[in-house]
Amino acid sequence: MPTLTRFIPFAFVLIWSTGFIGAKFGLPYMEPFFLLVLRYALVLVLFGLGLLLWRGPLLAAHHIPTQLLVGSLIHGAYLGGVFYSISRGVPAGLVAIIVGMQPLLTALLGWLWLNERLTRATATGLLLGFVGLLLVVGGAGALSQDDAPDGAGLVATLVALMGISTGTVLQKRHGAGVPLLAGTTVQYAGALAVTLPLALLFETGRVEPTWPLVLTMAWLVLGISVLAISLLMVMIRSDQVGRVTSYFYLVPPLTMLQAWLFFGETISALSAMGTLLVIGGIYLVIRRTRRDAEPQRAQPARG
Template identity: 35%
Template structure:
């Protein structure tokens, strides 16, 4: 097990970026058939149930959480319910490029806050990397980020990324020492409860369970909720919040490439240049 850790540490960031980027494609495919908050609540309910089944099969224990489980409730509420709930709603009002541009503010905000809150410090070359990341995302997004936006979507998008930043910093401060499997189960269950509360408060749910919607739901449950989120929290446990957050600079570019390859969407030379610049930014952040 110990011998696999260096290999996992090298692979995890790339796997996370690929899976997280693919989630944008999956969500766009499923949202026309299912209302966003209802979709989110069902997703986390199924993911929590599956992870609980895994825990029972392997006779997993919650003892490692000790009395820290309320911290994971906070993280689950911030990241799973409020961030993703807001992002889903925002994608109903904004194009994906605008949502990607809003999300690109997360790494820099985490880096700025992690100094006074977590004692993390970055070198000048790493700050250059954060700046290049934002520049690269702007190139990927292009002029599309300024068209078709509605005020409700913008407000929801900025609120959502604020909760994601808070959840990331909170996890790095209070949750690093706990075992990943029971911690992730608590967070998924909290996301499910929070999602159903959001449905009751803000949405008239509707769902047409087409083959596309069912496939999307299955992918989001198995690959994203159980896979990508576990990778994200693993990265936070083993690295700094600022360095981990820098990986989000890559998601708009990877999403654009996936959209071109899978959905036939256009991919401009400017977007490719932006992806290269963002990749350089992430390299500089992680090199330090």
């Protein structure tokens, strides 16, 4: 079992990276916000049943508003922005690169809001990531007019980046003592509160019931929302959550590889160079975060 457990963090990140591809598979048959509304509704039913069957700890009343807000940011703004941008024609690989800067922006927000230490390695990583992002977007804009990404789609991608980064910082500050399953369930309710009004206001409710849509929804719900969360629970029980961060810098290239295999997506040389800088910056930030956390985990319990 320990041998299998060693591969769980990589499996988690690999599954997580397929979310961008899943969006691209499903969006031809359903509008982005309605697709997310259906996904969140199904997840809420499954997680609600899980709470009833396993009788896990429920959320304290004072945690509910914060978890609703976190969910509206991490699942609502983040995935809403990702799905909308892909629906506007922004390549899934490019979206993954931009929102993959989340560890960098989270480190910056943690320094500004939580007074976390900003080391030289972290500052270097932030600088590399920012320069890399400029190259990625600049390289995409240098494509022909037919291939250049949609401006509204790029703005939505930046909204997604801000959403998941801000939500992560809020969770770091207010998430202590929150039961994972109950907290995640409330978070999805917060996400539904964001995406449902957007779907009702700006979309027609068009649905083309096809097997690709059914399979995509099944994967988004069962594969990512259920399986990935289950792997996260296993990692928490085995104290491996810290190892996941060391793999997160692989999400953009994994997504780009999948986008190339399934959809033939390519990026310019300038964007490829920017991607390498972003990955390098994320690695520096994550490496420093892990090294800072290791002494705390190594301290023996007192009393």
